[in-house]
Amino acid sequence: MKLCVFGAGAIGGLMAAKLAAKGDAEVTVIARGPHLAAMQAKGLTLRSEGQESVVPVRAVGSAEEAGPQDYVVVTLKAHSLPGAAKQMQPLLGPETAVVSAVNGIPWWYFHKLAGPHEGHRVESVDPGGVVSELLPPERAIGCIVYPAAEVPEPGVIEHTYGDRFTLGEPDGTRTPRIAALSEALIAAGFKAPVRPKIRDEIWVKLWGNMAFNPISALTTATLDVVIADDGQRGVARAMMLEGQEVAQKLGVRFAIDVDKRIAGAAEVGAHKTSMLQDLERGRPMEIDALLGVVVELAELVGVEVPTCRTVLALVRARGRAAGCY
Structure with missing residues (x-):
């Protein structure tokens, strides 16, 4: 081989x-x-x-x-x-x-x-x-x-x-x-x-990344802080539920619920997401692959994703201001 x-x-x-x-x-x-x-x-x-x-x-x-x-x-x-x-x-x-x-x-x-x-x-x-x-x-x-x-x-x-x-x-x-x-x-x-059904697992991993990565880039908080803060966790949860609806329209089945997925992310602890690391180092951020794509697919299947759209607009602006998008 x-x-x-x-x-x-x-x-x-x-x-x-x-x-x-x-x-x-x-x-x-x-x-x-x-x-x-x-x-x-x-x-x-x-x-x-x-x-x-x-x-x-x-x-x-x-x-x-x-x-x-x-x-x-x-x-x-x-x-x-x-x-x-x-x-x-x-x-x-x-x-x-x-x-x-x-x-x-x-x-x-x-x-x-x-x-x-x-x-x-x-x-x-x-x-x-x-x-x-x-x-x-x-x-x-x-x-x-x-x-x-x-x-x-x-x-x-x-x-x-x-x-x-x-x-x-x-x-x-x-x-x-x-x-x-x-x-x-x-x-x-x-x-x-x-x-x-590899796409089911793709979405379970993306489920956290689509929310925690852009939120952490906007707030500069590590994963444990995002999840412990009621406001940030609430935004993440709303984004994830929107993403779940998009995925289900595409035939994806989630083996766990949103709160279990958030709890799993909390176990990682004081972790800097890859998007936050890229922002701090002045490197291009994975904005489109992790969140822009969810909004694109939402349009394809006719699902409203207002929280995702709002966070996407903000993180794109943050990325442009830092030269990372």
């Missing part, structure tokens, strides 16, 4: 390190700058469960150097994907699968989704259709990321918690390609269940 992680930051680096350490897959990581230089010089250092190991990896700076792969794992943020999709083309052979480990609603969401919207393009994450043209949806395997990790210094991955990557084909079948990927991830020490 030839597997490439495109944009090997924290999550991609974690996956690459464990797969490479197992040795069953030929793993290549594509990175840049000091992170790439450190991996080329010393390998990839993984700190996990109180232990530190150094894993030799093939680290390159371009897709041309990597060549065609069996699997390309994409762990970029959604707004980076239109630009990156063109760079990824040398990785794609006739049967290459693109593993979409990206937060939010993916560009392939309506591919093989039976119903009136099958094949619909999601503008918020696929502007002008550029992503679906370069990365055809039939290549896509869904992947929901649950681990948390960071890059404290170049060439080093610090894994803080979680070990599950849930997988799913857009049509819900268990294909040979997804079975092989699941087996490789499990052999490397991850949980990698294959789910027939």
